[in-house]
Amino acid sequence: MTPRSSAEAQAAAAVTPGARPVADAREERIVVLDFGAQYRQLIARRVREAHVYCEVLPAATPAAEVLARNPRGIIFSGGPASVYAPGAPRPDPELYRSGVPILGICYGLQVMAYQFGGRVEAAGQREYGGRKLEVRDxxxxxxxxxxxxxxxxxxxxGDHVVEPPQGFEVIASTEAAPVAAVRHRERPLYGVQFHPEVSHTPQGTAVIRNFLYRVCGVHGLWQMSTFLENQVEALRRRIGQERVVLGLSGGVDSSVTAALLDRAVGDRLTCIFVDHGLLREGEVEEVREAFAFLGDRLVVVDARERFLAGLEGVVDPEEKRRRIGNAFIRVFEEEARKLGPVRFLAQGTLYPDVIESGDPGQAGGPAPAASVIKSHHNVGGLPADMAMELVEPLRELFKDEVRELARELGLPQRLIGRHPFPGPGLAVRILGPVEPQSLQIVRRADAIVREELERAGLHDEVWQAFAVLTPLRTVGVMGDGRTYGYLVAVRAVTSVDGMTADWARLPHPVLERMASRITGEIAEVNRVVYDITSKPPGTIEWE
Structure with missing residues (x-):
């Protein structure tokens, strides 16, 4: 996290002079109500970047449940619906009477105007792209x-407000959107037709921070140092004298979880590393070396045959994730029983995992317009009859916040900067059944991609890079003979938190070396392609 700016501090002081700082950062909670927005997570990130704690809840969440969280402000996200369409999502009208400040973005503005009696119509032409905003106030x-x-x-x-409701005044407009921003004359209700959360609105972050500091009156208490202190104390209270096992992968998420738990409960923590046969080249050895300091509190389990047998013939990626998640828990339970009574199982679950999995644990259930993007093995793949209680200390954090927490904990940079790796491992980088030969192919291709990035000095410039084995076979020529080999796709993206991503513009010589080595060193492959899809519309992983 970046240090809080002096402008933010001055804004907070101007709104709440002499106010006593709140002890717990979560008491400055902002709730984002999700109407199916493409950028709902990005809104939450912008709020977190302003050092304010934020949660995303479905649009249908009853006002009583939202207000029970004591939010300092509420943000209505955008969404694909039209307010006048049957079944269009609506917020609980009680929110408007609560006195809690509300900011509506795009659809959020439209639904607010509609519920207050304003007029919303289809625009003559869908407005998409950059526009000049004329501010009146x-x-x-x-x-x-x-x-x-x-x-x-x-x-x-596609829709816009053409007539603001009674009690609202227009404070900004564009040539095509005469009602581009509004404010209620008496209540703390605001709305903007544009998207302040995206980078294409250069001053958008300042607009969001003005809402937070000037309208909601927050102090900006969401700091990683505070989170660390509070979370260690919370873990001590919850776990007490019980024992906890952690599923360790060697990635930054589980490494930070291990460091947090080690600080909180010490030798009552045992880390279990499962070699499920779906790992990258050399990964088992790297984990053993990195966590050797745990001594006999690091248990390495060889479960390769068990996982591969459970995946035999499975093609559907959701079923792969479900089976892998189920097998993980069963292995943990079996290993925990060998340790004696163990009450808790810890995981490095992050907030994006929860959101993308459509976790029903969120108040109100999934948003009407939202869908499960993919079930993360540690959220959607957990068995209902799990014997241990889950401990997920990172469940509120985004990936970049986890890296900041890793620095607070003093973890080495090689762990902090490690590229993300999916929990189901290489199983979701094989489009088709997971078999020994396909694993061998994708594991080696992945290693070549990573080796060439390191060689070019680009590892830290890329958020994630890997190879995908497709079921496609193509005709090729090697030497004087015809081949009919597999097609491998190379994927490399840049990102801040993994919620949105752009394809990495790798230098052509680097791509050329990757393709040459993959086709030259892996006999079964005769064609390599490079994925230039951003997220959205695609996801980072292919499955």
């Missing part, structure tokens, strides 16, 4: 931005 949302002149904002909508 430079207070509140736009405070401090006067020097910028007309603001550049990003629009993406």
């Amino acid at each position: 430079w207070s509140d949302l736009f405070a401090g931005l006067e020097a910028s002149g007309p603001l550049e904002v990003w629009m993406s909508h």
